[in-house]
Amino acid sequence: MYLTPAALAAALAVRDLSDPATTPAGEQPHAMSRLLDALVDAATAGGAHPHRVVRSSPLVATADNYDALGFNAVAITRDRRYSHYVSPTVMLRSHTSAGIPALLRAIDGDADRDEVLVLPGIVHRRDAIDRTHVGTPHQVDVWRVSAPGRLAVDELLELVGALVDAVLPGARWRAVPAEHPYTVEGRQIDVWHAGEWLELAECGLIDPGLLARSGLDPARWSGLALGMGLDRALMLRKGIDDIRVLRSTDARIRSQMTDLSPWRPVSMMPPVTRDLSVVVAAEDDDETLGDRVRSALDARVDDLESVAVIARTAADELPPAARDRLGIVDGQVNALVRIVLRPLDRTLTDAEANALRDRVYLALHRGPRLELIGAR
Known part of the structure; x- marks a missing residue:
């Protein structure tokens, strides 16, 4: 607490x-x-x-x-x-x-x-x-x-x-x-x-x-x-549109963070998107989930561009087969969460992206059954 x-x-x-x-x-x-x-x-x-x-x-x-x-x-x-x-x-x-x-x-x-x-x-x-x-x-x-x-x-x-x-x-x-x-x-x-x-x-x-x-x-x-x-x-x-820029250690970015002149965008890496199906508490909102992810990723949190809940389905609205697969119980919801991985200074490999995906998954999921992909 x-x-x-x-x-x-x-x-x-x-x-x-x-x-x-x-x-x-x-x-x-x-x-x-x-x-x-x-x-x-x-x-x-x-x-x-x-x-x-x-x-x-x-x-x-x-x-x-x-x-x-x-x-x-x-x-x-x-x-x-x-x-x-x-x-x-x-x-x-x-x-x-x-x-x-x-x-x-x-x-x-x-x-x-x-x-x-x-x-x-x-x-x-x-x-x-x-x-x-x-x-x-x-x-x-x-x-x-x-x-x-x-x-x-x-x-x-x-x-x-x-x-x-x-x-x-x-x-x-x-x-x-x-x-x-x-x-x-x-x-x-x-x-x-x-x-x-x-x-x-x-x-x-x-x-x-x-x-x-x-x-x-x-x-x-x-x-x-x-x-x-x-x-x-x-x-x-x-004229900055990404808050991570303010604390970036990239030399190209840091050199622009010493005055109030207009921002000159640097090359952005391609995003990597992963969709997660997780079990969370009914009262968990974007802020609660975001804080949980920050705590889990710690120094790697800046590799995340966004974490967004795309859909929520209460346990009692799921078909029996889905409830059984997820191990979900009343008072929980099945959340479809989309994460966008995009470091400011480099491109992630598939292995790195999958490892980060699994860390986010473990931080969010509150069900008894796990669906991890990092070892595949």
Whole structure:
């Protein structure tokens, strides 16, 4: 039910690309940190607003990740299928907003203040495997906290405009009403890119309830809250369509990950597709299955371009012969899973592809009978 020491150590060892302090000797900082610099500059009006960039441990109190921010006690995001718990009271943060409650509690409620708080870093989620999702994405929270002045929607949209322009200079954007546990007047921010609207950020005015729970009088204090996925933002800025590119060790790719200039695609290897018929629990979704595959493949997970469930059939909908062949029982489903194997830097042999296929199969399958092909 909780992360093993080995799994926790592996999670904490993932490099934070937004932090220039993690840059290997002899290399330049990653483009992610350069984009973050641009966002900080935009959020603070070129340094005109006092600000702090706060980097904290991804290990947080579960109460700060959820309760203090106002998440409902039965919110699905709390489920162990989606979050990584270390103990009953500690978890790997699922969003950088988890650092906000402690910062608010540390503020002197009687002081005058107008400060921008920037919280970047890696968050940890169980997620699907495809070209735009990863289990350790980067996020940044940008909050402006003020007293005794009152911040309102006009200031919120001004902040949004500045940040959108820092990511995609001159891009069209829209603010769509949305609900978040720790904001009022919430908005989802979409940008027009490559002929479609794409979500870039979420924002709103700081919920007075959050301020009150943090010891700040909502009659005196107000603020703005915005969260953005840095991986998505960088991919939009550079025109990248595969999230694995951001961490690639291929020299042709790595040389392009040091600035914000447009991405020049390198030669992609041909894909290898394998379809698997596996038995899984009825409640297993793409995120749960994706996390299971990541854990099983470990260092080889980047050889996978995607893992997708093509079809699901409940045990009681299968003919008797199929039920017997699979060994499936009530409460389980037969899932047809398609995996696409395509390393960024080489072509897999059939033997390598079959071996990886079998590792994925073993990670997903919960039936008593195995259909492995690696030894054939």
